[in-house]
Amino acid sequence: MKKIIIHGNKPLNGEVTISGAKNSTVALIPAAILADSEVTLEGIPDIQDVHSLIEILEEYNVSVDFDAEAGILKIDPTDMISIPMPSGKITSLRASYYFMGAILSKFGEGVIGLPGGCNLGPRPIDQHIKGFEALGATVRNEMGAIYLTSPEEGLVGNRIYLDVVSIGATINTILASVHAEGRTVIENAAKEPEIIDVCTLLNNMGAEIRGAGTDVIRVEGVEALHGCRHTVIPDRIEAGTYLAVAAAMGEHVLIKNVIVEHLESFVAKLEEMGVDMEIGEDSILVRQSDDLKMVHIKTLPYPGFATDLQQPLTPLLLKAKGNGTLIDTIYPKRVNHIPELNRMGASIKVESGTIYFDGPNELMGTEVTASDLRAGAAMVIAGLIAKGTTTIYGVENILRGYDGIVEKLTALGADIEMVGITE
Known part of the structure; x- marks a missing residue:
């Protein structure tokens, strides 16, 4: 203390x-696990949320190297494993909910504890769930954890209208849809610079995302994503x-x-x-x-x-x-x-x-x-x-x-x- x-x-x-932007970084780190080789992020701030996310990555068996002084974070998800994360570190910060979209996209299933973070009143994740379900996922909330499952044939692109403008739901839906078959259209999307930053990283990794920064974002699903270098805004x-x-x-x-x-x-x-x-x-x-x-x-x-x-x-x-x-x-x-x-x-x-x-x-x-x-x-x-x-x-x-x-x-x-x- x-x-x-x-x-x-x-x-x-x-x-x-x-x-570098905290609100970008906490989404860029979960997005990086979608690659099949090392991602290098530059300009990463030396803040507690970053250290918490690194601990979560290590539990998933992701190789992480953080040079805090230089602000360089290397994430290698080559040997990543899918394990349930119903509690512990994952519930201690709000941005851990980006692992929902990333894990669902990468492994087709996952168990993620409901997020914590600052107490700012009601901050529901219903729009995140709406996005996942529109892509074909089954979502269950049991004992304070979200259970995500995609159908055998995988997630399929769809048109999704977000009822409220939500940064978190916009990013999570993008993360879930990058491997989905066909085209996903997210309407009433949030326009924050941090969303453009995350989409820039994903596109550098091989994703096909258009419209970031506008209220309509289009994602063409791709089979694989690769490592890259990216500097945080x-x-x-x-x-x-x-x-x-x-x-x-x-x-x-x-x-x-x-x-x-x-x-x-x-x-x-x-x-x-x-x-x-x-x-x-x-x-x-x-x-x-x-x-x-x-x-x-x-x-x-x-x-x-x-x-x-x-x-x-x-x-x-x-x-x-x-x-x-x-x-x-x-x-x-x-x-x-x-x-x-x-x-x-x-x-x-x-x-x-x-x-x-x-x-x-x-x-x-x-x-x-x-x-x-x-x-x-x-x-x-x-x-x-x-x-x-x-x-x-x-x-x-x-x-x-x-x-x-x-x-x-x-x-x-x-x-x-x-x-x-x-x-």
Whole structure:
């Protein structure tokens, strides 16, 4: 168990390089097992979710070599075996559900424990199951595990309309359909950059996928996939988090390795608030930004404002003048950071799924808890803004998705350290 201690209200200067995308990586790793030879992934972040996925791969007898410092992950599924995974590591993180589509596609059957991850309210997997069943699979839910079986003749392509726009269901259906006979058409597909990233890897492996990034994706089934090299896209959520950090406390902060197009809705809100930014080709420079204006935000599927960025942006909104609202249409229950911010002196409340702001607020350091990954990012940013000392518990949630967050912030001049908790 660890805790993060921040002595806040310090100006930040320097540069930070964004790591590979967590939300891509956790899908690319299960996708790689569909190859019949080694896959090399570059730009892999050194985060807890990656280490958890590696442990799952090793249980499947997949050969794995991870050079965390270089960000290179080699996955060789040549000797992979199909074994039931009803519990244990597979249930500890949400992204383990991508093994459902991958294992079904590779072996025609599988047993996968229902996923865990951050507690953000209801996150059903009914659309994933709908996709599998449309391809001909039989799906049973028994004792908290999903049992997947394909017919003797194998999976067959089909037209699938997803009832809700779901990144997970879109990717899982793609993974299940790459070996299916004939054509699969996925309608109302999610358009996130991470889906394009996964389809790019699969196409490099020999798959035939068209339409990634649009709401209709077509997959022509192929018999075999081979190894390849692939570089993960930069993490747009990490980039947005550091943009919020820089806007809150930065004097001159350069954020590098950014695909600006992936952040258009977020950057537009920062501009609306009055954040002083200079947009480069693959970087964003943030200068000292005073007199911020309050805004109204509604999260939406991509290319709308990302649900994963509403919590990291919340502490910055507390510095802005006026009244504002934030509505998360993706995860309305994603409000665990609000009572923690209130403990720090924020004037912020939740009513009927809407977060109401009244600013500016002066935050004071205290003891808070990171209840989930992005709430943890919000606590870190609030601690950087606050006067006095902030102690953050539940740090394991932050380490699930932020590569070297303490080191990166220290390099910018933050007074932050992570220490072990002694009983």
